[in-house]
Amino acid sequence: MGLLLLFNAFNGLIQGAFYALMALGLALILGLNNTINFAQGAFMALAAYFAFTLTPYVGFWGGLIIAPLLAGALGLAIETSLIRRLYNRKDPIYTLLLTFGLAFIMQDMIRTIWGAQGKPLEIPQFLNQPLSSTYFFLTGYRLFVVGVALVGTAALFGVLRFTRIGIRIRAGNSDLETISALGVNIYLLRSANFVIGIVFAGVAGILAAGQLGLNPNMGDALIMPAFVAIVVGGVGSLVGSLLGGLIIGLASGITTAFYPAASEVVIYIIMGVMLVVRPRGLMGQEGLFE
Template identity: 40%
Template sequence: MMMILGVPAPLLFGQVLLGLINGAFYALLSLGLAVIFGMLNIINFAHGALFMMGAFCSWMLLNYVGIGYFPALFLAPLIIGIFGLVLEKTIISRLYKLDHLYGLLLTFGMALVIEGLFRNAYGSSGMPYRIPDMLQGATNLGFMYMPNYRGWVVLVAVIVCLATWAIIEKTPLGAKLRAATENAPMVQAFGVNVPRLITFTYAGGVALAAFAGVLAAPILSVNPNMGTSLITTVFAVVVIGGMGSIMGSVVTGFGLGVIEGLTKVFWPEASATVVFLVMVIVLLTRPRGLFGKSA
C-alpha cells in the first residue's frame, strides 16, 4: 500500500475528501453570512438553525410527501428561503437603525426558538436520510475508493459557490448588491428598491444555508442540533477569511475543511480545535482576516 508521510494513502485522501465536504458546508454557510452581513449589517446567528431546517425540510418532504432527494435540493432552499423572507420582512427589518449587536442577539434568540421547537417535535436523536440510489456506491479513482455521494457533495457545492460568486461579481444584479453594500441610500436614490433587495438578499443567504442542509442530510444525521455545532466553527471561518470578499469566503471555507481533515490524520485530538487555532494565528498576524478589507 502506498504511504504518504507514514500514513496509508487511502486514509489520507479519505480524510482530505471528508475535509472537503466539511469545507463545502463552511463555504456555503460563510458565503451566506458574508452576503447577509454586507447588505443587512447583521451577523445571522440563526444561520445554523436555518441550515438544520434545510435538512429537516428535505427529510419531511421525503417522509410526509414522498418527494425525493433531487427535487428537495431545489424545493427545500426555496421553502426555507421564503421562511427567511418572512423573517426579514416581519422581524429583522425592525433592527436596521440599531447597533449591530442587537441583530446578533435577535437572531440568536431566533436560533433558540427554532431549535427548541424542532427538539420538542423530533427529539434530539438524529433521523437517517438515505443516500439517493443514483449516488450510492463508490468509484475507484486509482488511489482511493471515493463514495459517490461525497464526491457529489463537493462537486455541487463548488458549482453553487462559483455560481453565487458569478452572480455577485459579474451580473448587473450583483453590481446593485455591491453598490448597496457600499452606500445603500445612494443606490436607493437611483431608483433601486433597496429594502426589497435587502429582503431578497437575506432570503438568498438563507437558501444557501438550507441548500447546504439538504446536502448534509444523508451525511450527518438529521437532528435539531446539527446547525449549532457547525455555526460556531463557521464564525471562526468568517473571522479567518474576513467578510470582504466572496471568493475569499469560499477559499477559506474549503481550505479550512481540508486542514481539519489533515489534522484528523496527523493529530486527531486537535481536529476539533484546529480551526480555532488557525483563527488565533490569523488574529495575531493579520487581525483583519486573510481577505478582509480595512475598516
C-alpha cells in the same frame, strides 16, 4: 499511513465544503444586511428536515431544490417582520441577540414537530457507491457535495456580477445610502439578499444531512467554523469565505490523522494566527480589522 492521511484530508475537504456554503450565506447577510445571523445554523437544520419530509413525495432531488426555498420563504418572513425593524440601529448586537434567540426557538420547533432523536436522510443509492476499490472513501455523493459547493459558488458570483439585483447588492455593500438616493428600494434588496443567504444555508444543511444524518442541533457544529471561515478568508470577500471554509476543513481533516483531539482546536488556531499576521484575512478589505 498515506491512505489514512488521504482519507482524513478528503473528509476534511467535504466538511470544508459545508463550512464554505454556510460562510457564503453568512457573508452575504453580514455584508448588506449588517446582521450577524446566529440563526443560520437553525435555518440549515430546518431545511434539512423539510427535505426529510418532502423526500418520500418528490425524491431527494426534489427535496434538494424545494427545501432550501421553503427555508428561504421562512427567512423572508422573519426578515420583514423582525430583523428589518432593527436596521436603523447601527450596533449589530441587536440583530445578533435577536437571531441568537431565534435559533433556540427554531430548534425547539424542530424538536416539537420531528422529535429530538436523530433521523437519516435517504440519498440515491448510486451516489453511495465507492468509485474505487482502493480509495473506498471516494463516493459519488462526496464528489457531488464538492461539486455543488463549487457550482453554487460560481452561480452566486454569476448572479452578483451579471444580474441587476446582483449589481445592486454589490453596490449596496459599498454604499447603501447612495443607491437608496438613486431610487433603489433597499428594504426589498436586503430581503432578497437575506433569502439568498438562507438558501445557501439550506443547501448546506441538506448535503450535510445526507452525509451525517439529521438532528435538531446539527447547525451548531457548523455555525462557528463558518464564522471562522469568514474571518480567515476576509470579511467582505465571498471568494475569501469559500477559501476559508475549504482551508479550515482541510486542516481539521489532516490534523485528525495525527492528533484527533486537536481537530477542532486547529480551526481556531488558524484564525488566531491569521488575525495576528493578516488581520483583514486572505482576501478581505484593507483596514477592516487593521
